[in-house]
Amino acid sequence: xxxxxxxxxxxxxxxxxxxxxxxxxxxxxxxxxxxxxxxxxxxxxxxxxxxxxxxxxxxxxxxxxxxxxxxxxxxxxxxxxxxxxxxxxxxxxxxxxxxxxxxxxxxxxxxxx
Amino acid sequence: xxxxxxxxxxxxxxxxxxxxxxxxxxxxxxxxxxxxxxxxxxxxxxxxxxxxxxxxxxxxxxxxxxxxxxxxxxxxxxxxxxxxxxxxxxxxxxxxxxxxxxxxxxxxxxxxxx
Numbered sequence: 001x002x003x004x005x006x007x008x009x010x011x012x013x014x015x016x017x018x019x020x021x022x023x024x025x026x027x028x029x030x031x032x033x034x035x036x037x038x039x040x041x042x043x044x045x046x047x048x049x050x051x052x053x054x055x056x057x058x059x060x061x062x063x064x065x066x067x068x069x070x071x072x073x074x075x076x077x078x079x080x081x082x083x084x085x086x087x088x089x090x091x092x093x094x095x096x097x098x099x100x101x102x103x104x105x106x107x108x109x110x111x112x113x
Numbered sequence: 114x115x116x117x118x119x120x121x122x123x124x125x126x127x128x129x130x131x132x133x134x135x136x137x138x139x140x141x142x143x144x145x146x147x148x149x150x151x152x153x154x155x156x157x158x159x160x161x162x163x164x165x166x167x168x169x170x171x172x173x174x175x176x177x178x179x180x181x182x183x184x185x186x187x188x189x190x191x192x193x194x195x196x197x198x199x200x201x202x203x204x205x206x207x208x209x210x211x212x213x214x215x216x217x218x219x220x221x222x223x224x225x226x227x
Binding site: 004006009033035037042043044045047050091093095100101102103104105106 | 146148153154155156157158161171201203205207214215216218220221223
């Protein structure tokens with residue numbers, strides 16, 4: 001079974017600074033997808049970024065980027081120029097092809113003014 | 114209107130009561146899922162359905178049942194609610210087959226069993 005581990009239950013960062021959230025996963029699959037979801041206090045789940053395992057290039061979405069290390073089974077999220085609106089729970093998730101998604105326990109990020 | 118609608122948004126129920134959480138979607142997706150979220154545990158899969166005639170148990174299905182009434186509707190039932198079923202419940206959809214762009218989530222149902 002695939003497992004997803006987020007080792008940082010809570011993190012904080014000053015506004016405008018950069019923060020990196022860690023995620024590791026365990027799988028024997030070669031083809032899969034990885035995701036980061038944001039859950040603000042409204043509790044809505046919002047897709048932040050997505051990475052296909054067969055692509056070596058790291059995904060980026062504006063201020064959000066990932067460091068995907070396939071051999072190390074690591075998928076960290078970097079948030080640049082942090083904003084107060086980035087305060088949220090962040091979930092790392094793994095999905096095999098045509099299968100269901102498995103989530104980590106989450107990291108609560110607080111952006112301080 | 115939201116792509117994935119969950120009702121109710123919040124619910125308080127008593128131990129032993131039967132309760133149904135409902136989910137409907139306008140995405141036209143075949144695949145639908147029910148997850149529960151607990152602090153420190155993330156989201157865990159309860160049941161999923163890849164089409165109307167397909168129902169599968171997830172990792173924590175005990176105490177729950179589901180019904181896929183139509184492509185657009187997928188309901189979750191707690192036959193006899195217990196306090197440790199207090200959680201935030203999410204419905205999600207994905208598709209079409211052959212793509213993996215992640216899920217579209219509903220806004221969640223916060224269930225409290227007293």
